[in-house]
Amino acid sequence: MNILYDERVDGALPTVDKVALLKTLQARLPDLELLHQLEELRPYECDGLSAYRTTPMLVALPRHLDQVQTLLQICHEWRVPVVARGAGTGLSGGALPLEKGVLLVMARFNAIVHIDPAARTARVQPGVRNLAISQAAAPFGLYYAPDPSSQIACSIGGNVAENAGGVHCLKYGLTVHNLLQVQVLTVEGERLTLGSEALDSPGFDLLALFTGSEGMLGVITDVTVKLLPKPQIAKVLLAAFDSVEKAGAAVANIIAAGIIPAGLEMMDNLALRAAEDFIHAGYPVEAEAILLCELDGVEADVHDDCERVRAVLERAGATEVRQARDEAERVRFWAGRKNAFPAVGRLSPDYYCMDGTIPRRALPGVLKGIAALAADYQLRVANVFHAGDGNMHPLILFDANQPGELDRAEALGGKILELCVKVGGSITGEHGVGREKINQMCAQFNSDELTLFHAVKAAFDPGGLLNPGKNIPTLHRCAEFGAMHVHLGQLPFPELERF
Amino acid sequence: MTAPQNVDASVTLLEQVNRALHRRTPLRIQGGNSKAGLGRPTAGEILDTRAHRGIVSYDPTELVITARAGTPLHELHAALDSAGQMLPCEPPSLGPEATVGGMIAAGLSGPRRPWAGSVRDFVLGTRVITGTGKHLRFGGEVMKNVAGYDLSRLLAGSFGCLGLLTEVSLKVLPKPRQCLSLTLEMDSARALAKLAEWGQQPLPISAASHDGQRLHLRLEGGAGSVAAAHERLGGEALASSYWSDLNEQRLAFFAQGLPLWRLSLPTHTGPLDLPGEQLIDWAGAQRWLKSEASAEQIRAQVQAVGGHATCYRPGLVDSPFQPLAPTLLRYHRQLKAQLDPQGIFNPGRLYAEL
Numbered sequence: 008m009n010i011l012y013d014e015r016v017d018g019a020l021p022t023v024d025k026v027a028l029l030k031t032l033q034a035r036l037p038d039l040e041l042l043h044q045l046e047e048l049r050p051y052e053c054d055g056l057s058a059y060r061t062t063p064m065l066v067a068l069p070r071h072l073d074q075v076q077t078l079l080q081i082c083h084e085w086r087v088p089v090v091a092r093g094a095g096t097g098l099s100g101g102a103l104p105l106e107k108g109v110l111l112v113m114a115r116f117n118a119i120v121h122i123d124p125a126a127r128t129a130r131v132q133p134g135v136r137n138l139a140i141s142q143a144a145a146p147f148g149l150y151y152a153p154d155p156s157s158q159i160a161c162s163i164g165g166n167v168a169e170n171a172g173g174v175h176c177l178k179y180g181l182t183v184h185n186l187l188q189v190q191v192l193t194v195e196g197e198r199l200t201l202g203s204e205a206l207d208s209p210g211f212d213l214l215a216l217f218t219g220s221e222g223m224l225g226v227i228t229d230v231t232v233k234l235l236p237k238p239q240i241a242k243v244l245l246a247a248f249d250s251v252e253k254a255g256a257a258v259a260n261i262i263a264a265g266i267i268p269a270g271l272e273m274m275d276n277l278a279l280r281a282a283e284d285f286i287h288a289g290y291p292v293e294a295e296a297i298l299l300c301e302l303d304g305v306e307a308d309v310h311d312d313c314e315r316v317r318a319v320l321e322r323a324g325a326t327e328v329r330q331a332r333d334e335a336e337r338v339r340f341w342a343g344r345k346n347a348f349p350a351v352g353r354l355s356p357d358y359y360c361m362d363g364t365i366p367r368r369a370l371p372g373v374l375k376g377i378a379a380l381a382a383d384y385q386l387r388v389a390n391v392f393h394a395g396d397g398n399m400h401p402l403i404l405f406d407a408n409q410p411g412e413l414d415r416a417e418a419l420g421g422k423i424l425e426l427c428v429k430v431g432g433s434i435t436g437e438h439g440v441g442r443e444k445i446n447q448m449c450a451q452f453n454s455d456e457l458t459l460f461h462a463v464k465a466a467f468d469p470g471g472l473l474n475p476g477k478n479i480p481t482l483h484r485c486a487e488f489g490a491m492h493v494h495l496g497q498l499p500f501p502e503l504e505r506f
Numbered sequence: 507m508t509a510p511q512n513v514d515a516s517v518t519l520l521e522q523v524n525r526a527l528h529r530r531t532p533l534r535i536q537g538g539n540s541k542a543g544l545g546r547p548t549a550g551e552i553l554d555t556r557a558h559r560g561i562v563s564y565d566p567t568e569l570v571i572t573a574r575a576g577t578p579l580h581e582l583h584a585a586l587d588s589a590g591q592m593l594p595c596e597p598p599s600l601g602p603e604a605t606v607g608g609m610i611a612a613g614l615s616g617p618r619r620p621w622a623g624s625v626r627d628f629v630l631g632t633r634v635i636t637g638t639g640k641h642l643r644f645g646g647e648v649m650k651n652v653a654g655y656d657l658s659r660l661l662a663g664s665f666g667c668l669g670l671l672t673e674v675s676l677k678v679l680p681k682p683r684q685c686l687s688l689t690l691e692m693d694s695a696r697a698l699a700k701l702a703e704w705g706q707q708p709l710p711i712s713a714a715s716h717d718g719q720r721l722h723l724r725l726e727g728g729a730g731s732v733a734a735a736h737e738r739l740g741g742e743a744l745a746s747s748y749w750s751d752l753n754e755q756r757l758a759f760f761a762q763g764l765p766l767w768r769l770s771l772p773t774h775t776g777p778l779d780l781p782g783e784q785l786i787d788w789a790g791a792q793r794w795l796k797s798e799a800s801a802e803q804i805r806a807q808v809q810a811v812g813g814h815a816t817c818y819r820p821g822l823v824d825s826p827f828q829p830l831a832p833t834l835l836r837y838h839r840q841l842k843a844q845l846d847p848q849g850i851f852n853p854g855r856l857y858a859e860l
Contacts, residue, residue, distance in 0.1 A: 236709075307729070397649055452653075455636075455640045460654050
C-alpha cells in the first residue's frame with residue numbers, strides 16, 4: 008500500500024491557488040526567501056527516506072523568527088498545510104513534503120545562542136547540528152549526550168521533533184531526557200515556552216509531549232539542552248560468539264551483573280562481514296555475532312567494570328574477547344559499527360533500514376523470525392542491534408531496479424515491525440513513524456488509542472495543518488490497511504466501515 | 507506490612523469511570539492519600555485505586571518493572587531492592603500508604619533527580635482509563651519507543667487531571683556499588699559556587715543539600731571513583747538516613763511552623779534573598795522555603811531568576827502551583843477538554859481552570 012499522501016484515506020487537503028499565495032507571501036514577507044519554480048523545489052522533495060518523493064508547492068527558507076511567525080499566520084489564514092524540516096536527514100519521511108503544502112526549512116537558524124558552563128546548558132537555534140553543540144561545549148569539558156549516527160548533519164530541532172536516540176541511550180537517555188526548554192510557534196503563530204531553565208515546570212509536561220511529536224503540534228524555534236561533563240575515560244570490549252543466542256544471553260548477563268554500559272551493540276555475521284570489508288575494523292569475520300561493549304566514567308571504575316564484563320562474556324561462551332588496546336583501536340571498533348549502514352549498502356544496490364524495538368529477552372526468537380520471513384520474501388537481511396536498549400536495525404537488502412523488489416522489501420519490513428509489536432515491542436525506537444511506518448501504526452495501536460492521539464493533535468492544531476498525514480494514521484487508512492492483513496480470520500478494526 | 511497482593515480490579519475502575527461519565531459527576535482519584543495536601547482541593551466522588559494492585563511483571567535483566575496504580579510504593583521498592591535495583595529518581599512517599607499511581611501523578615522526585623532524572627524520565631509506558639471511558643495502553647516495556655505521541659510521560663505530574671492511570675512500566679537501574687555520604691562546613695553561597703564548579707567535572711555526586719550551616723553530599727559509583735572523590739573533597743561522615751529524612755520531609759526543618767514552599771530554580775542560581783528559612787536540595791535547583799512572605803513576593807522573585815514556586819501549605823493560596831502564562835493556560839485547557847471532555851478527572855486539582 009503506497010505511503011505517499013493519499014487524500015482518499017489520509018483526509019482531504021485544502022486546495023490553494025499557488026500564485027495567489029505566493030504573491031501574498033511575497034508582499035507581506037518581502038525579505039523571506041521563497042522557492043517556487045520546479046527546478047528549485049526538486050532538492051527538497053525528500054528527506055533521508057529518499058525512496059519516497061513529493062515536490063512541495065513552495066519552500067520557505069526563513070532567517071528570522073518573525074518571518075516564521077508571519078508565514079504560519081498566513082498559512083493558517085489560507086488553510087495551507089505546513090511541513091517543517093531541519094537538516095532533512097530523518098529516515099522515516101517525517102519531513103516528506105506535500106504537493107499542497109509549504110515546506111518550512113528551519114536550517115538557517117543555525118546559531119549557538121549561549122553555552123553556560125556553570126548551568127551546564129546550551130541554548131541553540133533549531134538548525135544547529137547535533138555535533139556542533141558538543142563541539143561548542145568541548146572547551147568547557149562538557150558535551151551533549153544523545154548521538155544519533157547522523158550527528159554530523161542532523162539538526163537539534165529535528166532531534167527534538169523525532170526524540171532522536173543514538174548508541175548511548177541506555178545510560179544517557181534519549182533527546183527527551185536531555186532537554187530543559189523548547190520554544191515553539193503554534194499553528195496560529197503564537198509563541199509558547201515549554202519546560203524552563205529549572206529542572207521542572209508547572210502544569211502538564213508539554214515538553215515531553217512535544218518531544219517526538221514529529222512537527223504535528225508546533226514548530227520548534229529554540230532549544231535549551233543539558234550538557235554533561237565528559238567522561239574521563241572510555242574503553243571498549245569486542246566479544247565474538249558462535250551463536251546469536253549466546254550473544255543475546257551475554258547482554259542479559261552484563262545487565263544482571265549490575266553494569267550499565269555506555270554503549271552495547273550487536274552485529275550479526277552479514278553485517279559484521281560487510282563492515283569489516285569496508286572499514287577493516289579488525290572484526291572476527293567467522294563469528295555468528297559480535298558484541299561491542301563500551302564502558303565510560305572515572306578510570307578506576309571503568310577498569311573494574313572492564314574486568315567484570317570480560318568475565319561475564321567469557322562465562323557466556325564468547326569465542327574471543329578483545330579490549331581495544333588504545334584510543335585508535337577503540338575508534339576503529341566503533342567505526343565498523345557506525346559505518347554498518349553504508350557497509351551493507353556496498354553489498355546491495357539498495358537497502359531498507361528498520362527500527363523496531365523489542366524486550367531484549369525476545370531477541371533470539373525475533374532474529375529467527377526475521378530469518379524465516381527473509382527466506383519467504385527471498386531477500387537478505389543484515390542485523391545491527393542496539394542490544395543495550397532493545398532497538399533493532401534490520402537492514403533489508405534489495406535492488407529497486409528489479410521489478411517488484413522494492414514492494415517485497417517494504418512488505419518484509421512491515422512484517423518485521425509487526426513481529427516486534429507481537430513480542431511486546433514497538434515499530435520505531437528512534438527513527439519515528441513519519442510516513443514510512445504509518446501503516447504499521449495500525450498494528451501497534453487500536454482505533455481508540457489512535458482516536459486519543461487525534462484528540463491530542465486537535466488540542467494544538469484543530470485544523471490539521473501541521474505536517475498532515477504523518478505519525479498518526481487516520482482510521483480510514485487503518486481500515487484499508489487492515490483489510491489487506493486479515494489475521495487468523497479476524498479483521499482488524501472491525502468497527503470501521505470499509506470503502 | 508501486609509503481604510503483597512496481586513489483583514486486577516481494572517473492570518471495577520472502568521465501571522466507576524463510566525458511571526461518572528454517564529452521570530456527569532466528577533471523580534476525586536486517590537491512592538494512599540499521602541499527597542492529598544498538594545494542589546487545590548477537588549470535590550467529587552472518591553475513586554480509590556488501591557484495590558487494583560500488584561506487580562504485573564519484573565525481569566531485572568530487562569531493567570523494566572510494570573505495576574498497577576494501586577500497588578503500595580514500598581512493595582515496588584522491596585521488589586527492586588531484592589534484585590539489587592532501584593528507581594533512580596527516588597520518589598518520596600510522604601506517607602506509609604503511598605501508591606505507584608500517586609507517585610506518577612504527583613511526579614515528585616528525590617535528591618538524585620539532577621543527576622539521574624525525574625519520575626517522568628523513567629516512565630516507559632502506561633495504561634489509562636480515558637475521559638471517553640476506554641482502557642488504553644500507551645508506550646510499553648521497551649527503552650526506546652517513539653510511535654505516536656508520548657502520552658505516558660505527559661501523565662507524569664498531571665495530578666490525575668487527564669485520565670485515570672491504571673498501570674505503569676518504569677525503567678529501573680542497578681544500585682550503585684558504593685555509596686558514601688559526607689558533610690562539609692561552609693556557608694550556602696560558597697556551597698552553591700562549589701557545586702556549580704563540581705558540576706562541570708565528572709565527579710560521582712548523586713545528592714547535594716545545604717541545611718543553612720553545612721553542605722551534605724552523597725557520592726555513588728564504583729569503589730575507585732567514590733574513594734577518589736572522597737579523598738579530594740574531604741569532609742566528615744554523614745549518616746545516609748539524612749537523604750531519606752530530607753526526601754520524606756522528616757528533618758527538623760519541615761516541622762510545622764511557617765508555610766512551606768518548594769522553589770524550583772535554574773541549577774546555577776545563587777543565594778536567594780527571601781524572608782524566612784531555606785533548605786537547599788538538588789545542588790541548588792530545588793529549595794525549600796519556610797516563610798510568611800506573600801505568594802506574590804515569593805513568585806515574583808523566583809520567576810525573575812527563571813524558576814517557579816509551589817505552596818505546600820494546604821489552603822494558604824488559591825493556586826498552589828505557579829499560575830501559567832495565558833497562552834500556555836489556553837493550550838492546557840484545550841488539552842484537558844480533548845482528553846477529559848466532561849471534566850470528570852480531578853477537576854481543579856492542578857489549576858481552577860482545568
